Amino acid sequence: MIMKKSMLIAAMFAAGVAFAAPLQASNLTPVGIEIQEGKVKIEPDTLPDPVKTSIANDEEVKSLTITxxxxxxxxxxxxxxxxxxxxxxxxxxxxxxDKDGNEIKD
Structure with missing residues (x-):
């Protein structure tokens, strides 16, 4: 009796897995934030003031556009x-x- 119940439960589980509908990417709603490798894309104007100041004082990048x-x-x-x-x-x-505007060299 216990063996029949176990087999019945296993069969119901297998059937449930077989009929489960996979999540389709087309059903997802796009969000305004892009995440990549744990990083969050932000608007350049939301950078901390020390970072903006560091960029403004850096001859190499101060005249370049932030993309x-x-x-x-x-x-x-x-x-x-x-x-x-x-x-x-x-x-x-x-x-x-870093948050204080210090450039981090790899």
Whole structure:
């Protein structure tokens, strides 16, 4: 009797899995935030003032247009930022900064 119940439960489970409809990407609603590798895309004008000041004082990038800005949270709760600049080439120039505007060199 117990064996029949076990087999019946297993069969019902297998049937349920077989008939479950897969989630289709076309049913998802696009959101205004893009996430990539734990980074969150932000508007360039929302960068912290120290980062904006650092960019304004950097001869290499101060005259370039910011095309993208990304923010991510570190394990200690602090933030880092990646700023992508249009330097007129196919490969854009990218720099990373901490919340205080200090450039992070890889």
């Amino acid at each position: 993208e800005a990304w923010q991510w949270t570190l394990p200690d709760g602090s933030f880092q930022f990646e700023v992508v600049f249009d330097n007129g080439t196919e490969e854009k120039l990218s720099k990373k900064y």
